[in-house]
Amino acid sequence: MSERQQPALLWTPTPERIANSRLKLYMNWLRAERGLDFQDYDTLWQWSVREPEAFWASLWTYFDVKHGKTYTKVLGRRDMPGAEWFVGAELNFVDQIFKHETDKRPAILFASEVRPLASMSWAELKRQVGALSAHLRAHGIKRGDRVVCYAPNTPETIIAFLAVVSLGAVWSVCSPDMGLQSVLDRFRQIEPAALIAVPSCDYNGKHHDKTDTLSQLVAALPTLQHLVLMPGTGAPKLDRPLDCIPWDRATEGHAPLVVEQVPFDHPLWVVYSSGTTGLPKPIVHGHGGIVMVIMALIVLHNDIAPEDVFHWYSSTGWIMWNAQMSGLLAGATIALYDGAPSYPDWTRLWRFAGEAKLSFFGAGAAFYANCQKAGVVPREVANLSHLRSVGSTGSPLSEESYAWIYQQLGKDVWLTSISGGTDFAGAFVGGNVLQPIYAGEMQCRCLGADIQAFDDDGKALTDEVGELVCVSPIPSMPLFLWNDADGKRYRESYFDTYPGIWRHGDWIRITPRGGAVIYGRSDATINRYGLRLGTSEIYRAVEELPEVLDSLVVDLEFLGRESYMPLFVVLRPGLTLDKALQDRINLAIRNSVSARFVPNDIFQVPDVPRTLSGKKLEVPVKKLLLGQPLEKVANLGSMANPQSLDWYVDFARKRAAA
Template structure:
């Protein structure tokens, strides 16, 4: 049984949105649910009733229609609220006034604050500029931007005008941008003239020229002057952000069907061109309302931060926090510049209440020896969220020991495929060491064995048995839906297969936690036993000499052997004594089957632009196979460190 590290007090539980929803169900619907486990069970047993109730509780603006779920047993094929009409931006921008909507902080110390009225005016002006250009319903607007306020205004303006938004961060090279935007034929490109990272300035004019040359459908290039670089404005067709916007324009919203495309997001693209995943406005709105209001307990006084870029779905997730009336805290740059404590400096200065980041960041600040509870006033901070990879038990220990002891720490997990999460926090329940607190409300998440049978207390494939609103509407350029079905429904017909290798853990209080041990396509299989890579990382990264690690299965002697690559702390070298200690740690805390056959030091580890290590790409290099899309990687040059390694020939 996992150790309980923190539990909310009775007054905290009573004040949660979750408890308010439970009481509202009893008063407004006559549904009595004693506790969270009962609420979760009802939410998946009566899916139409749950999502209808959430629509009303959250105050979704729009015409709901009389049907909550059409074709309810079809996956794919089920349709939520098929008669409804709504606008995502109308819901997100429903709060006006002079309270702050967005506070931006750059790594250089620059601070920009927009009130709710400021954001509404900026979005209205951008929407009017699109309409003046003749943008029609469903036309695409692509963004090549850092995490700045203008990005949010442009996205909301695009949706208000009926358009569809797609984005990537400005550190993508032109080939990576064109691999994405080249598939969707955008009408407008919004780009920053550059960005700052790690104390350096990066000018993007040359990249933008190359991107524009590959996007013949673009009618207008809108330049956001982050650096004030005149070269970007010299590109043919370029106009400034201010000249494109129509000042004083009225804020008009185009209401469209529930499944009208709001976003086009992209898979990581490490095994070929990225898949273009289309998400509907209603599905995003409802799923995020559930995650923000109920699982994150987001309230109007909150100041919500997520360390992200426009190339990661957590940017889209954070924006929806505006619907609850919260203030969004944005940051662009290197979180370790000018010091490893930079994000905590912002947390203190801005009264951050919810701090969202990645598991890798938490591990990195732990290894850097940060103890923010001793150096910063974090009295406002009540929640930390972690995603991107499983949060190790030792990282839970670190947060409660060195960041803050009285805090809800929630490891959450989902992905671009659902623009949300399958596992989230439970503000009414305890935080258990090494566990994701609960399955998402309204998502019938289970774990299957290889034969498609539900299992408890042992590892298997994460699946969802019933429809949920934020399933993709479609893949772009997939007219018969074949690629969509192959991605999620071929492994277990009629069941969503997510691709995570995990375990559900039942507790005496009726709650069910989850432990994720890696992507199932990266699971190791030595001697026919399936091992999640996170089980090895969890042990290796407890050793102070090791900065980070990557593990793969190498085909060897008609079997698979485990190969571990480690990046050492600066100035340290891997030796036989440390190899022995690594093996002993893994053997004692995992199992003998987890022990790597080879342990090899490397200078760097390749990762995607959203910060995830790329086990599959390394596995391909080790086996002499081509990596199909290097542009998906933030540091593709690191792959060469894994090519033709002598130790892997014996």
């Protein structure tokens, strides 16, 4: 292999930053309390994956996890899937939040396109959570019930989440920018007992009436017993008797917050990571696993302390909403912004960062690239003197974006680029303040995450691009997928390629320094602006149009290239793809899925490549369009229509030459 060019060194931690970091404080504690002396991050990581029981047990003690019952064994079973963590322990996510209650700083800062910056105290947060929890309990919501939420990134959504899970009920949320069918495809699977929703919202300078959508949600979810209407304008028309209570009534009063203690692996929430076929995967994570893994990420890897003001721009439809909310687990003040990042222009979030005096600012990698293209100079539009750390995730952060961040924000700001996923609600690779930063390279594999790059034969690679795998369990891996009683879909989703080893679906290179570079998705999942979606949801919307016989979509996300998502359609005989039909296709995707997943281009093709069993060959087409030769991406003998690839080979050649 040819020698790689050394990436540019962009940042080196000062002795003061190292000494005051949460990671160094943890290492000092390990030395004093456990007699474990680690000289650097790599030796700490090696211990955390070599002795996972000792590592995770140390975090239970170090983070002083509040619990009703302690555990009898850290790791009952090590199998993947099926690992059993902290056997016998009982706790609740909400207790880990409110043990940090204080009157010294607010719990939440928040602003939106229509609301100026405001704050909510810890006492008021707890009051409203207690009131809503009592209200839901009085209306029959109990442990194990599913409560779904259709709402934007506001304090009310945080309150709703905490109230629901305090009961031992199971939470699930969708963003109002998602189309009705996409929301139903998710919520129908889990048969919710209650819905908490906004009747309207504001985004990108427009007011959006959601009352018709709510009416249709209620009509299509027959298990709903109760509706709480969050602040907004209008009210849905209901086709059946259903309690519909306005937010102010549901959160009035001073009912004490009663928190239900649940087993470590009791379901906390259902999140959705779509596969390429069928409905979105309803992924169930547990209270205890999420507490342990997200606290390690937030505190140790993101270096968040109680005195920090922590913001990660997100919608409720992205797992980073969960991570942003979980800044409360560290006792930090979380800062929420509800609105489009580009409205009225790309300076808005930087101005919010100045107004809220953020110490940590996080966003998707696409945000920084767009700011660079728009010529934004953050320090000219906002006072960012409080800013200590910047985070990036969602898609690979290019070397150019690394350089832009340091050019604009200065050499004292620490950049942590992380990569993980909805699937396990955490990060596999990320940052730590003990090590230098090199352009384009994530600093480390996360503690407790035994991450490797595998070739097709399951051999670990060093400094070569391979499949990202996790060879040992971590506590936040899914408990199960809803309605997957025998676990077949769970195993096929993550363990089909390397039995007993988690395959994540990303291309990764582990560098000689122990850092990592993510190159993009290795599977067919669409990753648009940090939000992942299964291709089946797009196909459902497109192929319902009478003109479209078949379709295929690929996301050409790859490090150093701008994301490009073409859609290929097979039309009925005699039809030609004109602008009017393109507009109808885009509108169908916008209405049924989300505006975020409207393709960059649409092309009419003679056929969609398929296997003998009828499966669309998305990954081979994706690899072709990323420049790989045909003989390396497809087995023509296993195809039903091998001649169909001729069109895509020609298209790839023309695209490469353009």
